[in-house]
Every structure is written in C-alpha cells, then in structure tokens.
Amino acid sequence: MKNPYEVLEISENASKEEIKKAYRKLAKKYHPDQYDNNPLRDLAENKMREINEAYDYLMKGNPNQEHYDTGENSYSSENSSGMYQSVENDIYNGNFKNAESKLMNVGTRDAEWNYLMGILNLRRGWYNDAYNNLSTACRLDPNNFKYQSAFNKLSGINRSYRQPYYGDQRKDPDICNICATLYCLDCFCGGGNYGGC
C-alpha cells in the first residue's frame, strides 16, 4: 500500500478534518462515474481505489503505526468475505436497509462490493445505480461468470418486456412479407400451387 498521506496529498500531521476535506476533493475529481465512455476511466478507477484505501487507513485511527510503506498490506479486508456473506443474506431476506448500511461502511469497493450493491439496487428498484454497479463489477473482474450473468439479467428484463410491443405491431404482414412467404411455400411444395405463380 502506498503512503496514504501522499495519496491524499496532505502532510503527515494533517487533522481528521483535513483528511476528510482532501478525500472529498479527490473523490470528486476521480469518481469513475464522470468518466463514462472515456478511456481514462480505468485510470480513474485505480486512483479512486487508492484514495479509498488511504482514506480508510487514516480514518481507522492508526496513523502513527507506519505499516503502509513496509510492503505489507496492513489494510486488507480479510473479514470482508464474511461481511459480504451477511450482506447477501440481508438482500435475500429483503432487509435492504441493513445491507445498505453494511455496504456503505466498507472502504475498499472491489468487484464483489459493486456486485452486491448492484444486486441490492436491482432488488429495490434503483436500476440506474444497479447498472453502474454491475458494469463496474464486470470491468474490475471480467472473467467472473456471476457478475456477467447478473449484468445480463438486468439487461434481459428490459429486452423481454419490449418483445410484445415491437413484435406484435409488426404481426400484420406487409406486402413484401407475403411475397416472401409465398415464394418459400412454392419452393417447398415444388408445385407452384400457392399464389399462382
């Protein structure tokens, strides 16, 4: 982990208030949602992850233990898998408020975090946020089947709903359709009995 003070561009004896201020400023600047369709998006995402990590590290209240540049990852979310499991249970049981507050307390917003937030948003009807979360999850971990299928499910809701509207209206065959059908019938039946041609 990089030196969190450097990441947040503050001095080593900055107060909590200053840390917060610096974090907000940087988060605004690098938030990936501003880089929709922009090649810089990946860079912004990495930067954002660093910022989040640094901020969490400093706000946890151990700024004097200089773990961060020893090469060890002192701030790792080892407990996160257990937490993610409980969030999943909450979402499953419809306890959205609980799930949300747990997720909001997580510092490192990795692929799994985005996936769970996406599922939560999908379940409570926040589809734009769900779209953003799930596509972020897929981008962070492109080979994950679970993320991909959740994302496909979200797009599928829309597609299958539109089918009757865009399908049925074109049920009345236009003249080209009729000709083509007759032509096919002619070919299959070999006789040319249909349509008299």
Place this chain on the structure above:
Amino acid sequence: MFGYVTPYKMELKIKDYEKFKAYYCGLCKSIKHNIGDFPRIFLNYDMTFLAILLDSLEEGRQNYIKKRCIIHPVKKKIILKDNPSLKYAAFCSISLVYFKLLDDTKDEKSIKSRILSVYLRRYLNSMPENFKKNFQVIKNKLRNLYKLEKDSGNKSIDFLANPFGELTGFILSSSQDGDIKKKLYFLGYNLGKWIYIIDAFDDLNEDMRREKFNAIDHCFNSKKLSFDEFSKQIEKRIDFILGTCAAQCMNAFKALPIKRNEELLYNILQYGLLDKMDKVFRRGVYKNEKSI
C-alpha cells in the same frame, strides 16, 4: 407530472376503450359527487388508471349508466357508477393536485397556481376521516421530494426519484393488506419512478431553456452540454431506466389476482407505457413530430 399512464389505442379492443372512458367519466362524476364541481377540472388519466387497477381486485357487479353531462351536453356517455375505488382515486387526485399547486406557487410564484390552490383548499374539508392519514403521507412524501431536489449534492437519479416512487407505491397499496399490498406497492414504486423520470425527460428542453431544475439535467449533465447534444447522449440510458421500471410494473401486475379489467390493464402496462416512451423520445410514428 400527470397523464402518462394511458392505454395504447391501436391495440385496444373497442369494449376496453369504452370501459376506459366509462371509468374516466365515472371518476369525474365521483369528484363532483364526493368533493365538488370545481375540482373536476383537475381530472387526469393517471388517476383513472389507479381506479381501474384497484377496481380490478374487487368482486361484484359493476353498474353503468348512460347519461349526458355538462362537459358533453350533446352525446350521452356511458358512465361507471360511483364505487369505493373511484372515490379513493378522486381524493388522491385532489390531494396530489393541491400539493402540486402549492409547490408551483412557491417555486414559480405563479399567480394562477396560488389562486387555484386557495380555491381548492375549501374542498379539502370534504375529505372522509379515514383518508386524512393518506393526505398526511402524501404531504410528507412530496415535501421530502422537493427537499431532495433543492439539495444540489444528490446526483443519483434513483435517489431523487425514490420519494415519488414511494408515494405512488403507497397510493396504490394503502387500501390492501398482506401479499397483495406488497405486490401493489412494488408496481406503484416502479410506476412512480417511471412517471417521475419520463416527465423529467419530456420537460428537459423546456427546463433547460428556462434554467429550471430538471432531475435528468441535474444528475447526468456534468459537462453542461446543450440540450441537443445532451439529450442525444443520455437518451439510451434513460430508455434503459424507463424500460426496466415499466418491465417491473408488468411483472408485478402479472402476479396480482386480477378479477376484471385484465386486458385493459395489460394494454396500458404492456403497450401504453412503451408508446409514451416512443412519444417522448420521438421514435417510430412520432419521429417527425414537432416538440410540444
């Protein structure tokens, strides 16, 4: 913000067309009978949908009458006789209009809204005891919505549309219990969001021109693009959100124990909503239509 939830005429059976009109006239009569003559001018289609949906869960015969009315003095109209669903829709309609007028008075300093709201207030006394709780809930939800809109920090369209979704969910489900209540709430929640967002897109040009608050402009237009550029860029995403909301309305509807009006409601939710989306996005048959 009203009038988006209507049937799609091209796919509508004549009997369902007549039925829709009978509900519409029935709601108008219900407002006259339960509230007063003047508030009838606020009649709208969304509230007709509300009456049709709630009535579809009821059993028993429906009574129709055929008569003339003041607005259509020449031709006799088929009118559905007053029933609890129509009465409920009538009071919801007046409450929503009342708070909308109050908000317009405050925001736009509109004299017309001010006069109308003062005039309408007298009619609120006709509200039955058991509706007063609903009136308070509607008031609180809308107040919450206006507060969120004024706080410039919120940049999530889902977050902004949430109170209106909750409000519509509440209105659709408040008279039911148990499992049906949950399903109606989810239908209403998605429909409310759909209405809020389609209304914002419909008004986008006008709002941007007059520099009024618009949820879509506020949430997505971080680069301050002009209307032409911005609307082109954002259309696909808005279409996605609206389509998903509408799809979820349909899914919730399919799970309801509908006893009548099924085809009419199916038409509205399956075709009507998508047709309105074509209209605001100027697609299909609406492609060359001028902006409203």
